[in-house]
Amino acid sequence: MRTFTIKLGKRKLRFSDRMIKEDDEKRWWIVPLILGVYLLPFVLDEYSIYLMHLIAVAIIGAVALDILCGFCGQLSLGHAAFIGIGAYSYGILHMTLHVGCILSLVLAGLMGAFLSLLVGIPSLRLKGLYLAIMTMGFVFIVDESIRYFKEWTNGVEGFRVSRVIDLGFAELNSGEVEFYYFIYTLVILVVVASRFLLNSKLGRAFTSIRDSDTAAEVSGINLLFYKVLAFAISSFIASIAGGLMAIIIGTISPEDFNIWLSINYLIMLVIGGMGAVYGAVIGASFIVFLPELISGLRDSFFPPGTELAVLQYLIYGLIILVFIVFEPHGIYGRWLVIKSYFKKFPFNEKRIGRMAWILRWR
Amino acid sequence: MIVDGIINGTALGCIYALVALGFVLVYKATKVINFAQGEIMMVCSYICYAGITTFHLNFVISFIIAIVFGFVLGSLLERLFMRPLIGYSVLSVVIATIGIAMVLQAIVGLIWTFEPQKLDPFQVSPYQIWAVSISPVHLWTIIITFTLTLFFFLFFRYTLIGINLRAIAEDLIGSMATGIAVRKMFNFTWGLAGAVGAVAGVLLAPIVFLHPHMGAVGLRALPAAVLGSFGSIPGAIVGGLVLGISETIAGLYLPKEIKDVFPWLVLFLVLLVRPEGIFYTYEQKKV
Numbered sequence: 317m318r319t320f321t322i323k324l325g326k327r328k329l330r331f332s333d334r335m336i337k338e339d340d341e342k343r344w345w346i347v348p349l350i351l352g353v354y355l356l357p358f359v360l361d362e363y364s365i366y367l368m369h370l371i372a373v374a375i376i377g378a379v380a381l382d383i384l385c386g387f388c389g390q391l392s393l394g395h396a397a398f399i400g401i402g403a404y405s406y407g408i409l410h411m412t413l414h415v416g417c418i419l420s421l422v423l424a425g426l427m428g429a430f431l432s433l434l435v436g437i438p439s440l441r442l443k444g445l446y447l448a449i450m451t452m453g454f455v456f457i458v459d460e461s462i463r464y465f466k467e468w469t470n471g472v473e474g475f476r477v478s479r480v481i482d483l484g485f486a487e488l489n490s491g492e493v494e495f496y497y498f499i500y501t502l503v504i505l506v507v508v509a510s511r512f513l514l515n516s517k518l519g520r521a522f523t524s525i526r527d528s529d530t531a532a533e534v535s536g537i538n539l540l541f542y543k544v545l546a547f548a549i550s551s552f553i554a555s556i557a558g559g560l561m562a563i564i565i566g567t568i569s570p571e572d573f574n575i576w577l578s579i580n581y582l583i584m585l586v587i588g589g590m591g592a593v594y595g596a597v598i599g600a601s602f603i604v605f606l607p608e609l610i611s612g613l614r615d616s617f618f619p620p621g622t623e624l625a626v627l628q629y630l631i632y633g634l635i636i637l638v639f640i641v642f643e644p645h646g647i648y649g650r651w652l653v654i655k656s657y658f659k660k661f662p663f664n665e666k667r668i669g670r671m672a673w674i675l676r677w678r
Numbered sequence: 679m680i681v682d683g684i685i686n687g688t689a690l691g692c693i694y695a696l697v698a699l700g701f702v703l704v705y706k707a708t709k710v711i712n713f714a715q716g717e718i719m720m721v722c723s724y725i726c727y728a729g730i731t732t733f734h735l736n737f738v739i740s741f742i743i744a745i746v747f748g749f750v751l752g753s754l755l756e757r758l759f760m761r762p763l764i765g766y767s768v769l770s771v772v773i774a775t776i777g778i779a780m781v782l783q784a785i786v787g788l789i790w791t792f793e794p795q796k797l798d799p800f801q802v803s804p805y806q807i808w809a810v811s812i813s814p815v816h817l818w819t820i821i822i823t824f825t826l827t828l829f830f831f832l833f834f835r836y837t838l839i840g841i842n843l844r845a846i847a848e849d850l851i852g853s854m855a856t857g858i859a860v861r862k863m864f865n866f867t868w869g870l871a872g873a874v875g876a877v878a879g880v881l882l883a884p885i886v887f888l889h890p891h892m893g894a895v896g897l898r899a900l901p902a903a904v905l906g907s908f909g910s911i912p913g914a915i916v917g918g919l920v921l922g923i924s925e926t927i928a929g930l931y932l933p934k935e936i937k938d939v940f941p942w943l944v945l946f947l948v949l950l951v952r953p954e955g956i957f958y959t960y961e962q963k964k965v
Contacts, residue, residue, distance in 0.1 A: 385769075438946075441949075441950075442949060444768065445908070450904075450945065453941075456942050457946075460935045463935055582769070586769060586773045625787075625792075626787040629780050629783055629784035629787065630784035633777045633778070633780030633784060634777070634781055636774070637759060637777035637781065640763065640770050641759055641774065644763060644770040
């Protein structure tokens with residue numbers, strides 16, 4: 317526990333960092349939040365439930381990317397590749413080879429984790445934007461290999477995946493309320509698990525690699541092991557998200573997993589707030605919801621006949637720009653600033669400065 | 679066939695090199711990859727197209743207008759969106775450039791629609807040089823690229839602005855302390871990158887059709903910049919040429935799917951062997 321002292325004129329104020337510690341956050345709001353998520357289908361119509369499915373997949377994917385980029389600091393544009401690998405592995409395992417649903421979902425995740433070695437091992441030598449560009453190349457390579465192995469993946473025509481998932485005791489149809497409960501249970505699992513991950517020894521190792529990998533290596537962290545592990549965990553979760561996405565959208569084709577999907581996931585992280593699990597959740601919900609908002613706006617603000625695609629591009633781009641220029645730390649970052657303002661209320665830095673300046677004349 | 683492949687590949691490589699040059703100029707000064715470079719290119723070639731078809735100008739004049747427009751656009755984007763972000767994490771800035779790219783695409787789509795347009799100002803019949811025939815577009819691409827390379831070589835070597843830019847790339851804080859107007863220089867760099875993008879766009883337009891999504895070629899030029907170790911101008915040129923020629927020759931023997939990802943495969947292999955790219959000077963790292 318560190319203590320700070322601040323001199324205000326002749327008086328000294330002492331306070332400890334426990335007063336402003338993150339770990340003491342109040343968790344009472346989690347229970348109503350989870351209850352709210354589970355009660356939401358009662359007030360939503362069918363289309364909104366479908367949208368909530370997409371948001372769930374986006375949350376799982378964004379949290380996966382957050383483990384890699386936000387916790388471990390490995391900038392990756394290859395997320396779409398792993399989501400695509402997951403989707404196609406699930407499709408081939410379940411539809412062609414008739415493996416059970418849950419087993420093929422897990423196997424798809426393992427497949428993604430295994431293929432992530434291809435990117436994970438070079439990440440030992442590549443830093444920052446170089447790694448981003450190489451993982452971007454991985455997306456193109458996976459995209460073209462999906463087109464190339466036509467007899468397995470059906471190429472550009474698209475691969476049909478059954479929209480029913482068989483849990484053994486129940487068959488859930490995607491788009492319906494039961495599937496909603498299934499997928500949000502997964503979301504909560506993933507979020508909770510990654511919160512634990514962040515605060516465990518593993519997470520500490522990841523964050524120290526993010527802050528400086530040379531310093532981490534010097535203090536005894538095995539860089540190869542932890543970096544490859546970060547890639548493996550991230551792409552395991554991402555591939556499971558891909559399998560769920562295949563179940564939800566029904567037909568998958570290589571265009572669904574192009575570089576824009578990766579960029580979209582990065583945008584979710586940056587808008588939500590990087591390195592925080594809740595930030596990823598907020599960003600994912602916001603970005604998936606945005607096109608709906610835009611098509612709603614079109615009817616009320618723009619002349620009829622404006623092309624929706626153009627408008628979506630324009631507003632989407634503008635919102636991203638405005639968000640980043642005014643709030644580069646994301647929504648969650650701003651929330652933390654507001655929260656800490658109220659938490660240490662009389663002792664904000666600005667206020668202390670001002671008081672010291674006033675007390676100087678006494 | 680091999681000779682034709684080499685010539686076509688050189689022309690393609692020159693375009694890669696020009697786009698990569700835009701990336702490198704910005705990266706060298708500001709340490710940011712500008713994902714909107716392809717879109718700046720696209721906008722400028724549309725400006726050239728508008729000059730020819732809407733205002734009935736000479737091709738050369740509209741080309742010059744496009745270059746000036748590229749300069750203004752680049753420096754404007756820097757002033758509006760990049761300057762508030764100085765000091766924030768690289769990722770935020772990169773995402774901001776992606777946002778710029780989307781907005782530019784949408785604006786062009788609103789003005790000129792998403793229909794592909796044709797911009798082909800060069801004459802069609804190929805030149806014959808000895809036994810080799812070379813199309814005018816390719817010839818001009820190669821000539822302009824090499825002129826520009828020479829220009830940049832002289833510019834960075836002998837002019838005051840060029841020397842300032844090199845100082846900034848070397849040591850940002852130190853050059854601030856010596857009184858170089860760093861912000862103005864950043865602005866100028868973005869303008870320069872925009873102008874190079876305009877040249878690349880107008881030269882690219884006859885090869886692929888004019889289309890709001892034309893800027894995707896910019897992503898294919900990224901391996902060229904990485905091959906030449908981002909931040910080195912001769913590196914970008916060499917990287918572009920290597921990729922262009924190897925891709926075209928690979929296209930003669932390998933299936934189309936492999937040809938499309940060939941730059942990335944080359945990049946993969948080169949980065950595994952030499953992660954810093956080909957033209958790298960070592961730096962010290964502080965922990």
